[in-house]
Amino acid sequence: MTASRSTAPSVDRLAPWGFAAFVEANTHDTAYRPPVVDGPVGPTIVRNGRELVNFASISFLDLERHVPVRRHFAEGALAHGLSTSGSRMTQGICRPHQVLEETIARHTGKEQAISFATGLLANIGFVHAMSSSAHFDAGIEVRNRDTVFVVDRDVHWSIWKGVEGLGYGRNVHAFRHNDVSDLTRILNRTRARKTVVIAESIYSADGTMGPIVEILDECDRHGAISMIDDANGFMVYGPENRPYAREAAAIRERADFVMVSLSKAVGLEGGAIAGPAVAIDAFELLSGTSMFTAAIQPPTAYAAERTIDVLAGKPEIVDDYLAHAARLRRQMHEAGTPTTPTESYMLSVPVGNDAAALQMREWFVEDGYLVPVFSYPAVSRNQALLRLFPHAGHTEEQMDGFLRTLLTYRRRLGL
Numbered sequence: 001m002t003a004s005r006s007t008a009p010s011v012d013r014l015a016p017w018g019f020a021a022f023v024e025a026n027t028h029d030t031a032y033r034p035p036v037v038d039g040p041v042g043p044t045i046v047r048n049g050r051e052l053v054n055f056a057s058i059s060f061l062d063l064e065r066h067v068p069v070r071r072h073f074a075e076g077a078l079a080h081g082l083s084t085s086g087s088r089m090t091q092g093i094c095r096p097h098q099v100l101e102e103t104i105a106r107h108t109g110k111e112q113a114i115s116f117a118t119g120l121l122a123n124i125g126f127v128h129a130m131s132s133s134a135h136f137d138a139g140i141e142v143r144n145r146d147t148v149f150v151v152d153r154d155v156h157w158s159i160w161k162g163v164e165g166l167g168y169g170r171n172v173h174a175f176r177h178n179d180v181s182d183l184t185r186i187l188n189r190t191r192a193r194k195t196v197v198i199a200e201s202i203y204s205a206d207g208t209m210g211p212i213v214e215i216l217d218e219c220d221r222h223g224a225i226s227m228i229d230d231a232n233g234f235m236v237y238g239p240e241n242r243p244y245a246r247e248a249a250a251i252r253e254r255a256d257f258v259m260v261s262l263s264k265a266v267g268l269e270g271g272a273i274a275g276p277a278v279a280i281d282a283f284e285l286l287s288g289t290s291m292f293t294a295a296i297q298p299p300t301a302y303a304a305e306r307t308i309d310v311l312a313g314k315p316e317i318v319d320d321y322l323a324h325a326a327r328l329r330r331q332m333h334e335a336g337t338p339t340t341p342t343e344s345y346m347l348s349v350p351v352g353n354d355a356a357a358l359q360m361r362e363w364f365v366e367d368g369y370l371v372p373v374f375s376y377p378a379v380s381r382n383q384a385l386l387r388l389f390p391h392a393g394h395t396e397e398q399m400d401g402f403l404r405t406l407l408t409y410r411r412r413l414g415l
Contacts, residue, residue: 045394076302119271125287127162207346357384
């Protein structure tokens with residue numbers, strides 16, 4: 001009887017992939033191995049038995065104070081189970097998915113929406129659906145390999161992953177970040193019959209708002225389809241008393257498609273694409289990322305729909321949060337600490353030198369703060385920045401303590 005053989009490939013056979021050398025060269029453990037959090041994520045988290053004031057959470061509204069989210073999740077689990085038990089094509093969706101998609105369509109001002117397990121899958125699915133060719137039967141076909149995508153250079157990785165392999169310089173073009181004149185130059189040069197322009201509302205790296213109105217003007221002028229990734233703006237911007245009201249109205253009223261994420265203001269998981277009904281119906285088959293994988297968990301969809309309606313019905317939840325974030329931004333400016341020029345709730349602090357930014361991250365942890373750092377390859381070399389999400393649950397003492405600590409580090413590094 002022969003000895004059983006390990007199913008794991010040996011290190012020698014993996015050598016051509018260069019994984020060992022990559023890990024050996026990477027001296028910053030947290031850059032590739034995520035730390036483990038004990039307990040819930042909120043204004044503070046517990047890591048390795050230590051409580052840290054958390055400026056990393058993209059779920060920033062502290063919704064448990066306003067919405068019984070966990071109770072809704074439990075109700076949804078009891079009524080609809082924990083899984084769809086299959087893809088949309090084989091098993092179908094549950095009633096909460098249908099209600100959630102109708103709710104998202106209503107709040108984005110679009111005819112219809114289709115949900116995905118994550119926002120990343122929504123973006124990849126959108127690109128695939130708009131550029132795929134498929135033949136099912138006589139007369140049932142689409143031929144869209146000639147679609148040209150023109151994207152802001154700083155769009156999310158998921159968009160770049162979606163257009164990968166479509167031919168950069170041929171079917172894929174990038175315009176300089178938030179530069180409408182460069183977008184115009186590319187649209188004038190390409191003149192494709194099927195053109196899709198993709199931009200974001202609030203960009204994740206630096207918190208800047210895209211010049212949405214001007215981008216949509218160029219789409220109209222050139223007959224291009226527009227898609228706005230509103231992952232960071234959904235349910236945050238819109239009312240006239242908030243920043244970016246003009247841009248939010250344009251997304252609702254003029255953008256052809258909008259992508260939303262449920263992991264930001266809504267505080268759950270999942271994403272959706274909303275747009276014209278005829279296209280969304282086609283996306284069921286053509287996106288791939290809905291047809292061949294599971295949907296959002298039913299209780300998540302159930303809780304998300306209720307949370308969206310509460311955020312719409314109680315605008316003071318977001319109004320209070322935006323004032324909370326604006327206070328920290330104002331205090332940082334008064335203390336001589338620059339942030340990127342934006343009014344969004346994301347506070348990005350330019351640092352520059354990659355090594356200095358990574359050192360600051362380690363110092364922050366030692367002093368009891370979790371502060372995300374964006375350094376190469378997330379941004380260009382030596383263009384590192386701190387990317388902060390103030391949390392609605394942060395106390396004034398916690399925010400003041402963070403600012404004092406940041407000022408100490410800046411003096412120590414000569415920034």
